[in-house]
Amino acid sequence: MYKELAKQYEPQIVEDRTYKTWIDGGYFKAPCDPDKKTYTIVIPPPNITGQLHMGHALDNTLQDILIRYKRMQGFDTLWLPGTDHASIATEVKIVEKMREEGITKDDLGREGFLVRAWDWKKQYGGRIVEQLKKLGSSCDWSRERFTMDEGCNKAVKEVFVRLYEKGLIYRGNRIINWCPECRTTISDAEVEYEDQAGHFWHLRYPFKDGSGYIELATTRPETMLGDVAVAVNPKDERYADKVGKMLVLPLIGREIPVVADEYVEMDFGTGVVKITPAHDPNDFEVGARHDLPIINCMTDDAKITEDYPKYAGMDRFAARKAIVKDLEEGGYLIKTEDYTHNVGTCYRCHTTIEPRVSLQWFVSMKPLAEPAIEAVRDGTIRFIPDRFSKNYFHWMENIRDWCISRQLWWGHRIPAWYCADCGEITVSKGTPDVCCKCGSKNIEQDPDTLDTWFSSALWPFSTLGWPDNTEDLRHYFPTNTLVTGYDIITFWVSRMIFSSIENMGKAPFDTVLIHGLVRDAQGRKMSKSLGNGIDPLEIIATYGADALRFTLATGNSPGNDMRFSNEKVEASRNFANKLWNAARFVLMNLDENEPAPHIPANLALEDKWILSIFNKTVRDVTEALDRFELGIAVQKLYDFIWDILCDWYIELAKIRLNADDEEAKKTVRAVLVYVMSNTLKLLHPFMPFITEEIWLTLPHEGETIMLSDWCKYSEDLNFAAEEEQMNKIMAAIKGVRNRRAEMNVAPSKKAELFIATADADTFAVGAAFFKRLASASDVQIAPDFAIDGAVSVVTDACTIYIPMRELVDFEAERKRLNKELDATEKQLAQIDAKLSNAGFLAKAPEAVVEQQKQNREKLAEKAANIRAELEKLN
RNA sequence: GCGCGUUUAGCUCAGUUGGUAGAGCACUCGCUUGACGUGCGAGUGGUCAGCGGUUCAAGUCCGUUAACGCGCACCA
Numbered sequence: 001m002y003k004e005l006a007k008q009y010e011p012q013i014v015e016d017r018t019y020k021t022w023i024d025g026g027y028f029k030a031p032c033d034p035d036k037k038t039y040t041i042v043i044p045p046p047n048i049t050g051q052l053h054m055g056h057a058l059d060n061t062l063q064d065i066l067i068r069y070k071r072m073q074g075f076d077t078l079w080l081p082g083t084d085h086a087s088i089a090t091e092v093k094i095v096e097k098m099r100e101e102g103i104t105k106d107d108l109g110r111e112g113f114l115v116r117a118w119d120w121k122k123q124y125g126g127r128i129v130e131q132l133k134k135l136g137s138s139c140d141w142s143r144e145r146f147t148m149d150e151g152c153n154k155a156v157k158e159v160f161v162r163l164y165e166k167g168l169i170y171r172g173n174r175i176i177n178w179c180p181e182c183r184t185t186i187s188d189a190e191v192e193y194e195d196q197a198g199h200f201w202h203l204r205y206p207f208k209d210g211s212g213y214i215e216l217a218t219t220r221p222e223t224m225l226g227d228v229a230v231a232v233n234p235k236d237e238r239y240a241d242k243v244g245k246m247l248v249l250p251l252i253g254r255e256i257p258v259v260a261d262e263y264v265e266m267d268f269g270t271g272v273v274k275i276t277p278a279h280d281p282n283d284f285e286v287g288a289r290h291d292l293p294i295i296n297c298m299t300d301d302a303k304i305t306e307d308y309p310k311y312a313g314m315d316r317f318a319a320r321k322a323i324v325k326d327l328e329e330g331g332y333l334i335k336t337e338d339y340t341h342n343v344g345t346c347y348r349c350h351t352t353i354e355p356r357v358s359l360q361w362f363v364s365m366k367p368l369a370e371p372a373i374e375a376v377r378d379g380t381i382r383f384i385p386d387r388f389s390k391n392y393f394h395w396m397e398n399i400r401d402w403c404i405s406r407q408l409w410w411g412h413r414i415p416a417w418y419c420a421d422c423g424e425i426t427v428s429k430g431t432p433d434v435c436c437k438c439g440s441k442n443i444e445q446d447p448d449t450l451d452t453w454f455s456s457a458l459w460p461f462s463t464l465g466w467p468d469n470t471e472d473l474r475h476y477f478p479t480n481t482l483v484t485g486y487d488i489i490t491f492w493v494s495r496m497i498f499s500s501i502e503n504m505g506k507a508p509f510d511t512v513l514i515h516g517l518v519r520d521a522q523g524r525k526m527s528k529s530l531g532n533g534i535d536p537l538e539i540i541a542t543y544g545a546d547a548l549r550f551t552l553a554t555g556n557s558p559g560n561d562m563r564f565s566n567e568k569v570e571a572s573r574n575f576a577n578k579l580w581n582a583a584r585f586v587l588m589n590l591d592e593n594e595p596a597p598h599i600p601a602n603l604a605l606e607d608k609w610i611l612s613i614f615n616k617t618v619r620d621v622t623e624a625l626d627r628f629e630l631g632i633a634v635q636k637l638y639d640f641i642w643d644i645l646c647d648w649y650i651e652l653a654k655i656r657l658n659a660d661d662e663e664a665k666k667t668v669r670a671v672l673v674y675v676m677s678n679t680l681k682l683l684h685p686f687m688p689f690i691t692e693e694i695w696l697t698l699p700h701e702g703e704t705i706m707l708s709d710w711c712k713y714s715e716d717l718n719f720a721a722e723e724e725q726m727n728k729i730m731a732a733i734k735g736v737r738n739r740r741a742e743m744n745v746a747p748s749k750k751a752e753l754f755i756a757t758a759d760a761d762t763f764a765v766g767a768a769f770f771k772r773l774a775s776a777s778d779v780q781i782a783p784d785f786a787i788d789g790a791v792s793v794v795t796d797a798c799t800i801y802i803p804m805r806e807l808v809d810f811e812a813e814r815k816r817l818n819k820e821l822d823a824t825e826k827q828l829a830q831i832d833a834k835l836s837n838a839g840f841l842a843k844a845p846e847a848v849v850e851q852q853k854q855n856r857e858k859l860a861e862k863a864a865n866i867r868a869e870l871e872k873l874n
Numbered sequence: 875g876c877g878c879g880u881u882u883a884g885c886u887c888a889g890u891u892g893g894u895a896g897a898g899c900a901c902u903c904g905c906u907u908g909a910c911g912u913g914c915g916a917g918u919g920g921u922c923a924g925c926g927g928u929u930c931a932a933g934u935c936c937g938u939u940a941a942c943g944c945g946c947a948c949c950a
Contacts, residue, residue, distance in 0.1 A: 008912070193947090193948090219950070220950085264950080267949090272950085276950095341949090387878065387879080390878070391945070394878095394945085395946080398946085486944090554887095554897095555886080555887050555888060557887095561943090567885095567886085567898085567899055571898055574913090575912090577912045580910080581909040583909080584909045584910075620890090627890075629890075632889085635888065651907095658908090734915095740904095741917075742916080742917090745904090746905070747904085747907060773915095831894085834893095837931090839929090839931085844893075
């Protein structure tokens with residue numbers, strides 16, 4: 001006896017249990033079978049500090065859909081999971097927690113801090129992994145990795161040493177982006193620019209010789225402490241005679257020259273720029289060109305240094321106020337304008353970045369970027385949608401060297417040792433005992449760590465075992481699809497591409513599937529500060545993981561943002577419930593020894609019809625998935641399940657199920673089982689839990705739907721004639737329902753139907769359908785009827801009379817028919833215009849012309865039928 | 875400044891290589907229909923942002939304008 005299902009689907013009691021059976025069954029584990037074609041995805045590793053948010057939910061839903069689809073198609077499928085150590089984010093969190101306990105990093109020291117950090121990782125690092133499981137993610141957890149595990153560390157050191165030896169990693173004194181809050185460098189990619197209201201202070205710098213002054217303007221007066229020159233454009237005649245003269249820096253008294261440099265725009269401000277090489281990237285370059293000194297006036301937490309006693313220890317913004325006040329009092333301030341300018345901020349803490357000159361490690365990007373650009377240009381790697389390749393090119397073609405050293409403790413420590421005796425740098429994979437040049441034992445490792453993204457950049461191969469030549473690496477690399485949001489193309493995707501080409505000689509993946517942001521119902525970005533974030537785990541608890549996944553997949557087109565609302569999840573939940581109840585219907589009709597899914601003999605018209613449509617759905621869904629149009633795929637399934645299967649086929653199936661013909665019952669049960677169980681397969685990647693639950697309850701072969709075979713399109717199931725026949729019947733049924741609804745006739749009030757048609761065979765087969773679906777008490781079919789006082793329904797295939805004398809308003813009938821005739825003739829005229837257009841006949845594809853001709857036939861039939869009917873009414 | 879995206883029903887969005895505009899939600903009317911009221915049936919609602927072009931044919935391709943949004947680069 002088949003299991004009685006609850007009236008409503010309850011995800012809460014199904015999901016955890018089902019996930020456990022998948023884990024216990026080892027179904028997620030990639031077999032590493034050398035004879036099979038592989039399909040590999042590496043997860044964008046979430047930060048260990050993170051909690052699952054909607055962005056993760058979307059990203060991982062898309063990956064799981066692809067992975068489950070490919071797994072069912074028979075690929076040796078690996079979805080490799082893991083987490084990112086997220087150096088800044090994690091260190092900031094740990095330091096915050098320490099602050100609450102009144103401890104500083106210095107109190108603990110490096111070793112002590114790292115012990116704490118690893119403890120923290122142990123405690124919280126697994127949290128997001130557990131949350132991914134709630135979503136149904138079919139990752140191979142046996143291969144789970146961490147960007148700072150031993151293997152990743154080995155890969156990081158290997159790459160660092162290789163690039164250093166090739167001269168592609170170097171150490172240099174350059175101007176970098178400094179975050180005074182995080183007290184570390186950050187890369188160009190990590191700077192976020194935002195418009196800020198500020199001021200434009202016009203200052204006068206007097207000439208040393210007393211010959212007046214030069215006027216300039218600045219948005220950052222506090223940096224004047226580090227001014228070493230004033231620059232004008234060499235073509236600027238206004239200042240031609242001033243170039244080379246000396247100025248006296250106000251408040252400080254330092255003597256600085258006027259230099260000429262192309263960098264200065266003549267028509268901006270006064271055409272004069274003060275030059276502060278230590279605190280501005282452009283000034284740094286000007287300074288280098290003119291051999292100017294670099295005077296740093298700030299500490300690493302952006303306070304004025306001891307060199308300027310009056311301002312020493314003041315924060316840069318306090319110093320700004322004080323200096324402006326002093327300039328004003330000294331008569332150096334000409335005027336102050338309001339001014340909005342773009343200020344660089346730290347992407348983590350949004351503190352204003354302080355450009356700063358310091359000794360850091362860099363990756364030389366130009367040589368690495370070139371082949372990485374080429375890989376996308378020649379199609380080795382494809383972005384979906386394609387437009388993101390433009391962003392990628394733009395970024396890569398204008399790339400500057402990548403600052404990779406961070407003044408943090410949580411991360412991969414830079415494998416470089418400095419010799420206190422000879423100053424040589426020893427870069428080594430192992431831990432060296434002596435200086436590589438002089439042999440001195442007096443060496444010390446660089447205290448800095450590497451940018452988090454340095455290790456993430458190696459993720460597609462470090463996770464497979466590189467630099468060791470492992471079986472996994474040989475088998476699963478290169479990976480196939482990378483799924484991620486457009487916001488980290490520059491941070492991560494581009495760096496994986498060049499790292500992989502450089503170290504593996506191959507692109508890391510062939511396709512980058514880009515998705516957008518999940519926004520709130522009003523279209524705002526979900527953020528902590530707005531408090532408008534929706535917790536995916538709460539959605540899962542309320543509506544189920546399948547409903548969440550379905551919502552995220554539905555209407556999601558690559559690269560576009562989407563809005564999330566509870567209404568949408570409710571619609572998805574309702575869909576799950578609809579499916580559940582369709583399954584209940586199938587199950588309650590099954591025989592005790594129901595055979596496994598198969599296509600029975602003696603198919604009825606409606607059986608062939610649904611098999612034909614199902615077959616097309618298989619094709620459409622498969623093609624959509626292959627094109628990464630997951631939103632379209634899921635829409636096709638929704639329509640098939642709700643409209644075709646539930647609204648029509650199940651209703652039609654009831655006719656035979658409620659009758660006494662045992663053979664017919666057997667057939668319809670088999671079709672139901674076949675269509676239901678195969679539809680579940682198509683839906684499984686999107687809604688894994690409910691499909692498994694139902695599939696296992698139905699007759700099935702195999703232990704899990706996860707490992708069942710994906711459906712294939714079959715020409716044998718293409719029943720075009722039956723589809724056409726069903727279309728005629730369905731149009732007639734809809735017409736009758738429509739008429740009855742217009743007349744407010746209750747479904748319980750049955751009426752006899754007289755179907756006048758030249759196609760008696762078709763309607764004879766469908767006669768029972770009208771009883772079931774169009775409230776017919778009986779159906780008569782003949783070429784023509786002369787019914788007195790009936791309502792009529794006209795289609796292109798028939799005219800149906802509903803004898804409802806008491807309800808008929810002949811005047812209204814005439815009006816309605818005339819209206820319908822007008823509409824039909826209008827359509828007819830449109831088609832005729834086309835068909836009489838020589839250009840159309842000559843140039844349109846034959847199939848299109850044929851289609852139009854067929855449509856014309858149908859419309860003409862319908863018009864004729866309406867005219868005949870009007871004739872009768874007169 | 876350069877580049878990109880969006881603009882389709884009241885709302886949120888789909889719309890495959892051009893071939894008679896779709897869904898969900900909302901709304902209106904009707905329904906204890908032996909799977910499901912998280913449901914069933916029927917319906918209202920659209921000069922596909924504007925203009926121009928290519929084409930036999932444009933929501934779809936090209937150009938242009940506008941509004942909104944995003945990215946990159948910035949003039950101190």
